[in-house]
Amino acid sequence: MTQPKGFEDPVHPQFVCKLHKSLYGLKQAPRAWFNRLSTALLALGFQSSQIDPSLFTHHLENIHVFLLVYVDDILVTSNDRDFITFLISKLQLEFAMKDLGQLTYFLGIEATRNSSGLHLWQTRYIIDLLDRVQLLGIRPYRAPCVSGSKLSKFDGEILQDPSEYRQTVGALQYVTLTRPDIAYSVNQLCQYMQAPTTVHWTAAKRVLRYLKHTLDYGLFYKSGSFAINAYCDSDWAGDPDDRRSTCGYGVYVGSNLISWSAKKQPVVSKSSTEAEYRCLALVTAEVYWLRMLLRELKVSLASAPVAWCDNVSSLALASNPIFHAQSKHIEVDYHFVREKVANKDIILQHVPTSLQPADIFTKGHRADRFCFLRDKLSVIDLPASLRGNDKDKAQTVTTNIQNN
Structure with missing residues (x-):
């Protein structure tokens, strides 16, 4: 605890301020605000997402609107600019809101568009x-x-x-x-x-x-197919203290990386196959969640998602209906992945370790190898022409609304 800047007491620098009343109201204020906003959006025809409570969707013939809420900051995107204008005017009748225009800065993240995509x-x-x-x-x-x-x-x-x-x-x-x-x-x-x-x-x-x-440097997104490809990898017993494995995965929609993770597994794996299989179960759950989210966004997939793994034993274990006694300790993950594979909810494929982009999430690399894997994540340098000013607008219109 320290004294706020500009209000330091030179006589008692070790003292701290006692807060008599919260600056933002009662503890239930955020929930009350969200409930009121949700009610207003539902009255306008929006539907609350079952996958992400902060996401609201609205589909009317060929018009698709997505609204994302983070406390008192709202992000709206649609393929129809007139509907966004109509929505903002309706919300401004009930809330003190300010339209910040085209998305350029949101929660510390800078966004820039050009004809090639979104940075x-x-x-x-x-x-x-x-x-x-x-x-x-x-x-x-x-x-x-x-x-x-x-x-x-x-x-x-x-x-x-x-x-x-x-x-x-x-x-x-x-x-x-x-x-x-x-x-x-x-x-x-x-x-x-x-x-x-x-x-x-x-x-x-x-x-x-x-x-x-x-x-x-930052993420670059461009339009393309909605095919889902997930890459997973693990560093077996990589932690020198407790010998737990590090699991990493990256999920792509088309060529765009939209979900990733680098996390130490909660238990010790007895083999590299077990470590890889636990990671495979984790990425399968993530892909299944993403598939349900796309269904809410009215995005249909032409083919089942594909999970790429560089461990042949894990792929064989997921395809082989015979469960061996040596692998009983991963039975839960086995049945989960096996069920998704049998239902054709996900397809498992092998990828060479040299081309495995998820390798960047599990261990350190030499500079050349690291740069090679970084390029596969679509983490690129911002073009000089986009620095410092707004450029061409994308086909979808996005606006940032801030509540006063």
């Missing part, structure tokens, strides 16, 4: 982070972590004041919204929040050095 990046957020930790002038690196190295809780000396480390890693977690290339490194850093050491802080600064080298 999402967080340059301003990263610069503010570097300035906050006084590392704007650091030497940049080409990769966020060292190839083959593993962090351990026993490395280095315990930091006397871990607050800066925790704040920095927390900020890095938010950067992963548009930078999946640092997901593995940030996941490693998050595991040592309780007692970070000097080695962990050095690893965190290496991630910041990499972000300094790739300030304008």
Whole structure:
């Protein structure tokens, strides 16, 4: 607890302020606000998503409208601009709202369009982070972590004041919204929040050095097919302290990466097949969730989603109806994946390890290999022509509404 900036007491710098009343009303205010907004949207013909409670959809003949709510910030997108204007005018009759126009900045994420697609990046957020930790002038690196190295809780000396480390890693977690290339490194850093050491802080600064080298990089989305392809991989017994495996996956719609994860498994896997199969079950659940979401958005899939795995034993286990005694400990995951495969809800395919994009979520790599995998994630540098000004508008109209 510290005194707010601009209100420091020079006589008692160690004192803190006592809050007599919440600045934003009662504890139930957010729920009451959301209920009121939901009621207004439902009265206008919107439907609440069963998959994502913050998503509202409206379909009227050839008009499709999607509205996303985050506290008091609203994002609306549609293929009909006139309907967006009509919707905003209706909402403004009941709520004090301000139309911010075409989407350019939302929750720290910058958005820019051109004729080729949509760019999402967080340059301003990263610069503010570097300035906050006084590392704007650091030497940049080409990769966020060292190839083959593993962090351990026993490395280095315990930091006397871990607050800066925790704040920095927390900020890095938010950067992963548009930078999946640092997901593995940030996941490693998050595991040592309780007692970070000097080695962990050095690893965190290496991630910041990499972000300094790739300030304008971000996700790029372009129009195309709605075919779903998911890639999953695991690093068996990769943690040097507890020998748990790291699981990583990336889910693509067409050529666009829309979901990813780098996470340590909650239990120890007895074999690489078990580690890969647990990851396969995780990505199958994610694909099934995405498929239900697309159904709500009235998007039909021409073919079943495909999950790509580089472990032949895991693929064989999912296809073989005979359950072996040696694999009873993964029976739940087995039956889940097996059921989806039997129902043709998902198709399993093999991909060589050298071409596995999910490999970037499970371990560190050399700079050249890392850049190769990063390109497969569609994390690219923002074109110079799009920096600092708005360009061509996409076919779908998106607007950002802020509640006053």
